[in-house]
Amino acid sequence: TQLLEQSPQFLSIQEGENLTVYCNSSSVFSSLQWYRQEPGEGPVLLVTVVTGGEVKKLKRLTFQFGDARKDSSLHITAAQPGDTGLYLCAGESKTSYDKVIFGPGTSLSVIP
Amino acid sequence: DARVTQTPRDKVTEMGQEVTMRCQPILGHNTVFWYRQTMMQGLELLAYFRNRAPLDDSGMPKDRFSAEMPDATLATLKIQPSEPRDSAVYFCASGFVGDRGRHGYTFGSGTRLTVV
Numbered sequence: 001t002q003l004l005e006q007s008p009q010f011l012s013i014q015e016g017e018n019l020t021v022y023c024n025s026s027s028v029f030s031s032l033q034w035y036r037q038e039p040g041e042g043p044v045l046l047v048t049v050v051t052g053g054e055v056k057k058l059k060r061l062t063f064q065f066g067d068a069r070k071d072s073s074l075h076i077t078a079a080q081p082g083d084t085g086l087y088l089c090a091g092e093s094k095t096s097y098d099k100v101i102f103g104p105g106t107s108l109s110v111i112p
Numbered sequence: 113d114a115r116v117t118q119t120p121r122d123k124v125t126e127m128g129q130e131v132t133m134r135c136q137p138i139l140g141h142n143t144v145f146w147y148r149q150t151m152m153q154g155l156e157l158l159a160y161f162r163n164r165a166p167l168d169d170s171g172m173p174k175d176r177f178s179a180e181m182p183d184a185t186l187a188t189l190k191i192q193p194s195e196p197r198d199s200a201v202y203f204c205a206s207g208f209v210g211d212r213g214r215h216g217y218t219f220g221s222g223t224r225l226t227v228v
Contacts, residue, residue: 033216042116042203042219043155088155097167098209100145100217102155 003027004091004103012109016078021106023089024071030094032065032072037086037105079110114138116206118220125227130192133223135204136185144187145205145217146172146179155203161187162209194227201225 035043049065117136145160159169159179207217
């Protein structure tokens with residue numbers, strides 16, 4: 001059974017601080033996706049990483065895929081209140097018809 | 113922007129009643145997922161389809177849940193009979209998977225189901 005773990009589960013920081021969220025698994029994934037979800041809405045795709053060691057940047061967000069394609073991290077620089085939300089990582093498995101499973105999420109609160 | 117449409121947005125029903133949730137995927141997308149989200153379990157994969165064919169529904173309680181795609185513009189998730197433990201937000205997501213794969217899906221706003 002494929003499982004994804006995320007840490008920390010909850011994070012409350014002051015505006016302007018930096019933070020890193022981690023996503024780990026014992027399974028290898030063909031891609032790793034990051035989503036952000038706000039209350040009352042569905043998750044929204046932020047980025048997909050495909051190649052081991054890949055780094056992608058989206059404004060103040062930096063995403064990295066582990067060399068072995070089992071883990072990923074999301075780093076936010078100078079967090080803003082608009083970054084508040086639930087951050088979800090999702091792994092796509094090529095060996096299971098592109099099945100996509102989600103981690104439990106990291107709930108981020110950025111205090112002004 | 114193209115969007116995934118889910119109906120109803122909210123549903124309150126009594127235990128034992130049948131519930132049907134509908135999803136209109138984005139035109140041209142060939143893959144549809146159904147997930148259930150609760151505080152305790154997070155996002156759980158229930159079932160998914162490729163070109164309207166079910167690929168995996170092992171996450172779904174078979175005795176009461178059923179998922180179908182009667183056509184390319186409609187996916188349904190049915191619960192019969194419903195139980196209080198089915199209370200959750202149900203999400204549909206769609207995307208296009210081709211020879212090079214597809215990396216990322218568009219979610220609907222969900223159906224919040226409450227079974228009393």
